[in-house]
Amino acid sequence: MESNNKNNILKPYFLFFMVGLLVLALIDLPPQLAAASPDKQHGNSAENVADISKTDSQQLENLRAFAKLYGYVRYFHPSDEAAAIDWERFAVYGVSQVLKAQNRDELQQQLTELFAAIAPTVQIYPQGSNPPAPEASIQPEDITGLELVAWQHQGVGLGNSNMPFYQSARLNRLNDISPAATVATTVQFVDATAYRGMEIKLVAALKAEGGKANNNAHLLLRVDRPNNQFGAMNYMADRPVTSAQWQSAQINGYVDKDAEKILIGAMLMGQGKAWFGSFQLYARADSEEEWKVVPLTNPLFTGGEVGDPPAGWYVNGKGFQFSTTTVDAFKQGRSLLIASGGVEQLFNAKPAAGELAERALGAGLIARVPLALYSKDGKTLKPANTPELSHLEQAMQSVQLAELTATDSNLRFASVLIAWNIFQHFYPYFDLVDTDWQQALTDALRQAQTDSSEHEFLTTLQRMMVELQDGHGGVGHALQQGRAWFPFSFAKVEGKVVIKAIVETEKAAVCVEQGDILLALDGTNITEAFNEQLDLISGSRQWRTHQALLRLGIAKHGTEAILLLERQGRQLTCNVLRNYLQPVPDQRPAAIESLDDSIYYVDLTRAAMTDIQPKIDELASAEGVIFDLRGYPKGDVHAILQHLSTKPMQSAYFRIPQHIYPDQERMVGYNSTGRWQLSPLQPHFQGKFVFLTDSSAISNTETLLEIVKHYQLAEIVGKPTAGANGNINPFSLPGGYRVNWTGMRVVQQDQSALHLVGIQPTVTVEQTLQGVLVGRDEYLERAIELLK
Secondary structure: OOOOOOOOOOOOOHHHHHHHHHHHHHHOOOOOOOOOOOOOOOOHHHHOOOOOOOHHHHHHHHHHHHHHHHHHHHHHHOHHHHHHHOOOHHHHHHHHHHHOOOOOHHHHHHHHHHHOOOOOOOEEOOOOOOOOOOHHHHHHOOOOOOEEEEEEEEOOOOOOOOOOOOOHHHHHOHHHHOOOOEEEEEEEEEEOHOOOOHHHEEEEEEEEOOOOOOEEEEEEEEEEOOOOEEEEEEEOOOOOOOOHHHHEEEEEOOOOOOOOEEEEEEEEEOEEEEEEEEEEEEEEEOOOOOEEEEOOOOOOOOOOOOOOOOOOEEEEEOOOEEEEOOOOOOHHEEEEEEEEEOOOOOOOOOOOOOOOOOOOEOOEEEEEEEOEEEEOOOOOOOOOOOHHHHHHHEEEOOOOEEOOOOOHHHHHHHHHHHHHHHHHHOOOOOOOHHHHOHHHHHHHHHHHOOOHHHHHHHHHHHHHHHHOOOOOOEEHHHHOEEEEEEEEEEEEEEOOOOOEEOHHOOOOOOOOOOOOEEEOOEEEEHHHHHHHHOOOOOHHHHHHHHHHHHHHHOEEEEOOEEEEEEEEEEEEEEEEEOEEEEEEEEOOOOOHHHHEEEEEEEEEOOOHHHHHHHHHHHHOOOOOOEOOOOOOOOOOHHHHOOOOOOOOOOOOEEEEEEEEEEHOOOOEEEEEEEEEEEEOOOOOOOOEEEEEEEOOOOOOOOHHHHHHHHHHOEEEEEOOOOOOOOOEOOOOOOOEEEEEEEEEEEEEOOOOEEEOOOOOOOOOOOOOHHHHHOOOOOOHHHHHHHOO
16 A cells, blocks of 8 residues: 555545644644743722732632632533633632632632532532531432543643643543544654655554444654654545555655654544554665665554553544554554543543542631532533523623733732642642642732732742742743843852853953852842842752853843952952843853864764764764763754664653542552653764763753663763753743643652752762863863773
8 A cells, every 4th residue: 555646635535634634744742832922911900909918817718718629620520511611711700709708608608609600519618517418419319321520630631732641531521522633643753864865664554443434544654844844744645544454554755854853653533443553664765775674662562561552652632542452453463552432531540429529728618529420411410500600601701811911919819829729739749849839829829919010920920830849840921031141151169150151252342251250240249149040940959050040140131230250369340231142051162073083072962963963983983972961952862872772772751640639649640651762773882981961951861861871871970960850731821921840750760769869970070160260171071081
């Protein structure tokens, strides 16, 4: 079933082509965080500013109680009404209502009325009183023909379509799925560097569930080029497999000379089942050559446990199940099964019928929240006297969310409680961080009340994020645009903040010199100025220090700063413009440079595999190679590790928590299928290697260095890395704020902690004031010593 022609695919399957092409074009690795634009500036009128300072205790208790109930219902109560409500608008509206309550009884009434249409089976009662009998609809006597509906969370699904590994779904609720979700894909990416200018072919076996209309199995092949451009793109639109018998299919394509990745995968279009087996990718330089095998991750689906999603592959498709299977498998081995079904299930565990979560809300109130509801004819059961949801939605229209900014106190309170709940129920590292997250809610609400500007509220959110100690954690807003740096960088050496690297073209224009000690910035003692930055940064001590140095002095472009410096024992004042649009990098050799006849230097933060490939033979024969990972790698440079080993290697597990209970109580397990699988590549490097690193190395860099350390590929020289790994799971808040955080848990392969600890160097290096003064790279010097 070979085909090289993409021009005929429009005719018989036009609709599938358009849907499939969109899906194929959108498949990607998790993107970098994008800045959000702020809402229109909107003043704060007197009537919507609640002064919680006047009745501090009661108002705070009201907000805290609403915040907690909001999270329990939004993420764990499975009613259809709760799934349908606009939760951001409801948060702002709910805040405005609960702040009216003057005592416990009024608060109970407000909460009951607010949630009556959304969660009619939730009960709120005073602490110390006898709880009411559960609503009869939770456990009806006759359950014939009824379906059980309950939430499952793998991480938490926050609408990030490019991060399909984070998912939230209700059992027996295919109607939650959008009409476009009739496509499910399983893919992996291959670094295209070694195959540029070559012909490739993808071969695999596949079959579909027989007798099903609109149930088609497809292979996928796509070549990714820079700037989101695509080369070859084919998914067998003109020849889908519909047979229940195993068939071999093939797609050919060409790898563009600027290609970055090759995507291969499987796709089910429609509702039904499809099986896939024995993926093989080949490449050749011209038609006269023999096809050569391109290494793939887990191509026979033998990695991981039977029944789990395929290890080393990305899966995407809400309402579909992805698993490896031995039933009806290709050649009696293992195959991938993609299946839609009446029961949408992320994993096996689920709340039992009638199971309740009883939680103290504060303010003397208890909430009883059903975690599972029965459904009949596609509607969750509820009491007969339940208010219409439309009445609540009409009342909520008074909240003009698009017109509000953080100058509105109700929006600020709402944003705090929205963010706090996501972390309360789903942040994976509370057992490793020393924080009082309950107090963090109180502190953030108190500060939000006094904030009077978008910038002040940004600071409040940043301070709340600090409590998570998450190196990925941060809050962004469009008001941060237009900032600039000095044309030089800072380092903290021997307890002092010093001038480090100066932009070469600026050296004659600025009055600072390398090695100057900074004593004060704009009249503020440097210790105080540094700590002001440190207090707004989340993560490990080493990461916060690195980030504080980057942010020191950052302000509006073109503004001037006054620096008090110490140089050779005397003090001097220096006026400097903020005129540089990015942080100034350290002074290093060229991205790829021969340091002498026997040692090469490769900066993996500046050299991608496309840059390394032309030098690959020279590097392979060098006596020693120094790889610089002080920072974030450029592209998928993990392929360099495959040249350093003659044996297959794996990364640490990326563990996505699985929850069915609130407050992270009784977590039911992890999805641990995400793991790098690295096969050896030729040419094999023959020499010795050293990797450089420091506290600027985070996330992907730490995955690389953990492999280096676990498999003892090289010495690691420098300082501990940031201690923050795992994919982010960003979300937006009302008012244009964008929040970044780590949604999964990563430990090292020996099961020791990575979070906050980082990858520890095998050879520690401390910078010295004298070294900075004379421009020495003491990390690089130590690496050269080790190789010689």
